[in-house]
Amino acid sequence: MPLIQRLAIIGVGLIGGSLARILREKGAVVEIVGIGRGEANLRKAVELGVIDRYSLDPVAGVEGADLVFLATPVCSIIDMVARIAPALAPGCVVTDGGSVKGEIVAPCEKLLPPGTFFVGGHPIAGTEKSGVEASFAALYQGKRCILTPTAQTDGEALRKVVRMWELAGSEVVCMDVEKHDRVVAAISHLPHMVAYSLVNAVGGYDRFSENILKYSAGGFRDFTRIASSDPAMWRDIALMNREAVLEMMDFFSEYFAGLRNLVEKGDGHGLEAFFARSKQNRDAIS
Amino acid sequence: MPLIQRLAIIGVGLIGGSLARILREKGAVVEIVGIGRGEANLRKAVELGVIDRYSLDPVAGVEGADLVFLATPVCSIIDMVARIAPALAPGCVVTDGGSVKGEIVAPCEKLLPPGTFFVGGHPIAGTEKSGVEASFAALYQGKRCILTPTAQTDGEALRKVVRMWELAGSEVVCMDVEKHDRVVAAISHLPHMVAYSLVNAVGGYDRFSENILKYSAGGFRDFTRIASSDPAMWRDIALMNREAVLEMMDFFSEYFAGLRNLVEKGDGHGLEAFFARSKQNRDAIS
């Protein structure tokens, strides 16, 4: 029997669309309902075979669903859960793919009526593109997915969500919301803050009469690809993971200031050691 | 007639080896002599067909060459030019591929005897790998190469070097050494300083009992690839382009501090505008 009978996906974009595609491919779901605000995107999703049908009304859309996956920007998730809560079928499992967990999980748990269950999640997979047309079935293959169960989390509901991500090709890791938010602040949110700042700095350097970005080669392009990511999504993440993002930005600034100091002193040994340590760290993950 | 009769390449690594490969492929050179300190690397270069023969002695190696290309780390270039200067054949053109020009070009011009000519150069192309085995003929295809002629530069010598890079597939751009050093500090040296610092910061974050780098996914890996670059080469660059690198690091820090301020205030409009400006800049170069 398929893992999911009726899957409702709220926000059929890169993350929601990719999950729909892979679960269908694996025969893990009988019916997929897409929920969103824009009819054009949802119609496209039907055309692409990503969803079977759609609803612009979340309340109607989640009717009879045994699993609801929220994949809208993080600032909208709590409101959305509040809207659908009264309409959920008994036994329904609600989970999300939002990039921040601390501000989301406890409120969502409180909003759900007894007999329905919330499980916080975050696939560590993505691209700098958005929308259902950017979605693809292999997005989660070989990636990690972090789930953040709490003392309240129902064991059965957690197992269902774990199984779903395993079917999507991911390795599931569970950790508490606090650790999740620090870890992703370090490995994902900080790099985005750095990349956005770097592109703005280089683009804002006006010592010459031409835009020097035109001299950038492949290295710069690869390095700054993540600065093409959706501004609204990243605004939400910066707002919702504020404390951990600030901590990591300050932590980075200390290292950057340390390196600046080595450059200023012309400390060749110190510079080489700094770069070698970094190369070693980097090569260990490639 | 081939553009170059005898090409001497000092430092047969990624940059020197790739130039040798493409010039041979284009039939632009009759004989290629490799010069280096390590016999294993040079023997490998002969085996790979990158060079015809080699010498461990720069003075013997440049004998009879009509073009000498220096592709060793930037701190070694001036010394190397001093060593080979007395041995150069009349009419010989000496050029380099070093990533810094301000500290190199004037001293090298002074070191060369009358009737031999220096032209400073820097291909804006590369990878994070080093050594002749990482070299490939297409490295310069479609890339820019910056040359930095001065009032002293011989017109004939400049034309020969321009032609050489055009045969390698590059678009040649001329600018003064000062502008070169600022431009590359912005588009290349700063991103490296940022990437090295980022990897060290994330690798040094020890709030949890495990190394959180293991959670990093594709985005982080792409973003930090340049932190795998050769530490000694980047030590040299940071030492030799100190002033411009410091200027750009401080310029970046202002933008980063501005973004930090928006995060701290929870300024959603400001954050979205900052990210959107960056996305616009970034998308314009992709």
Ligand SMILES: NC(=O)c1ccc[n+]([C@@H]2O[C@H](COP(=O)([O-])OP(=O)(O)OC[C@H]3O[C@@H](n4cnc5c(N)ncnc54)[C@H](OP(=O)(O)O)[C@@H]3O)[C@@H](O)[C@H]2O)c1
């Ligand atoms: N992209 C990544 O790399 C990545 C990785 C891991 C997790 N995430 C998380 O996954 C979620 C979705 O990201 P995504 O990359 O899939 O974005 P996306 O491609 O833009 O898709 C988001 C979808 O949500 C809907 N939406 C947008 N704004 C909304 C709002 N204010 N209220 C309600 N619905 C809204 C949109 O559909 P309609 O316009 O039809 O409503 C859109 O299709 C976010 O929470 C993000 O933090 C992203």
Ligand SMILES: NC(=O)c1ccc[n+]([C@@H]2O[C@H](COP(=O)([O-])OP(=O)(O)OC[C@H]3O[C@@H](n4cnc5c(N)ncnc54)[C@H](OP(=O)(O)O)[C@@H]3O)[C@@H](O)[C@H]2O)c1
């Ligand atoms: N990699 C890039 O992305 C890039 C891009 C543009 C310009 N550049 C510039 O190109 C030059 C070469 O870089 P590369 O990437 O080709 O490096 P590489 O692959 O390491 O090659 C450099 C070669 O120089 C020789 N060498 C190393 N240290 C030396 C020293 N102290 N004195 C004399 N020779 C030495 C080495 O050969 P032996 O051990 O046999 O002597 C080595 O094969 C540097 O000036 C760099 O700034 C690099």
